[in-house]
Amino acid sequence: MRLRAAQAGLSAGIGAALFLHPTDLRLQAEEGSLLAPLCFVGLILSSVALYFVVSLMDPGFVRSHPEHTKPASALQESGSKGQEILAFQQDVPEVRLRRCGYCLLKQPMRAKHCRECRHCVRRYDHHCPWIENCVGERNHRLFVLYLAVQLVVVVWAMEASWSGLGPLPASFSWPWLRQNLLLLLCFLVLLVCAVVAALLLASHAYLAACNTTTWEFMSRHRISYLRGCPEEENPFDRGVFRNLWGFFCARRSVRWEALHPSAV
Template identity: 60%
Template sequence: MPLWAPAGGGWAARAAQTGLSWGVTAGLFLHGTDLQRQIEQGDLLQPFLFISLVLCSVILYFVVSLMNPGYVEDNEDEKGPPDGDQKATLFPQVPNVRLRRCGYCMVKQPLRAKHCQACQHCVHRFDHHCPWIENCIGERNHPLFVLYLGVQLGVLLWALQVAWSGLNFQQFSWAWLQRNLVLLLSFLLIIVCTVVAMLLLASHLYLVSCNTTTWEFMSRHRISYLKHCKVENPFDQGVFVNLWRFFCACRLMAWEKLYPTEESDLV
């Protein structure tokens, strides 16, 4: 399976993300903020760390955006386990598990996979299609997506403090507004983005700790392997195991092995 997804469209969103990141960063340095004062005083450590953190968030954004989220290949069901490792088999021989074929691309879907209409691919452990990332969030790039949200939230919180340091509302006047309009708009934009990033990170960490996905959480009543299952979440193995599998497992998981045997004929 290729590491990188076809770039295709989506460059408008990627250009907007890059432009906003570096545009707001430049605005924080060009106004009378703590970062500008530190540069004037010759103290370059914090400005350097701030730019490095912004650069890290931009790089993570592009990695998640361009990475293969875990597309299901046509011949996966015919592949044997690499190097004789039965645990790495994508389609284990679990009794009575019936894997359906996708009605769009006709590949055999592993458990928890879903076809994305935007990407025109079936994706392993599909979470959602993110229009801002312009890519699906699936089993391969979901951990990096959560890491990106964490780094982005750190950048936004720091930028919020820096922007606030440059605003002195005690001197508010029309001339002050004209002089600080860009910084004020940046401050408001940072507040909105901080709230969104915080909500996204909290929701994804909760879902990860339960070993469920956004799609499964929102559409449980429509997903055959969940609505017919007597267990609330057949993939939940406890918070610590769920987190370890999510962040530390470096391969696609065979979720069919965790599905209750007595329910397997309903998959």
């Protein structure tokens, strides 16, 4: 809970600092041009809201009666929206599923037990200490959206903080440093955040395009359903477009056993 409070406090603190100093955002607000300042505040509020949603929501915990145990007829009752997913769930041989040694539930393929959350998570990606939650099947796309919004906010805030520093002195000046110390610290913190957010966003966009996860990418040699596949082969890859469509637009759980070679 402390990290969640720190995220909200850091966002509010940096936002306030940018309006307390003579930055472009403050000058525009004083001149009555409110579009940019209001958009900036709206983006900050959106990033904080996304953070709490991703942090507090169920990332895809495997329950006592997971969806993959339902018969195909029960899955089809959901209507035509899931036709693409259900198309490769029918007439698939049963695959022997691994039983979790911690919670004793049968794990759907691509699920992993998280010791911090004490649950198995469907399509487990990683446990993120910053959000104090796992990133999995249900919140992965929102996690990527949060990174994108956060990156836009951080880059915009960097530009605003730099504009408030004014002309840099030709030589070191204590009066200039005292006057601009807060903005300078904000810029340095934002620079670190921008690099981290950009690297995370790029890596997760790549993983989504390949239909793989951080856990599968980093620990392929430890995962039973990937050890038997050729080194460069991803059994869940359906092409970049279909991978991205399934990642960002699919609203239902996928039975990944149907795409694995052992099910064919």
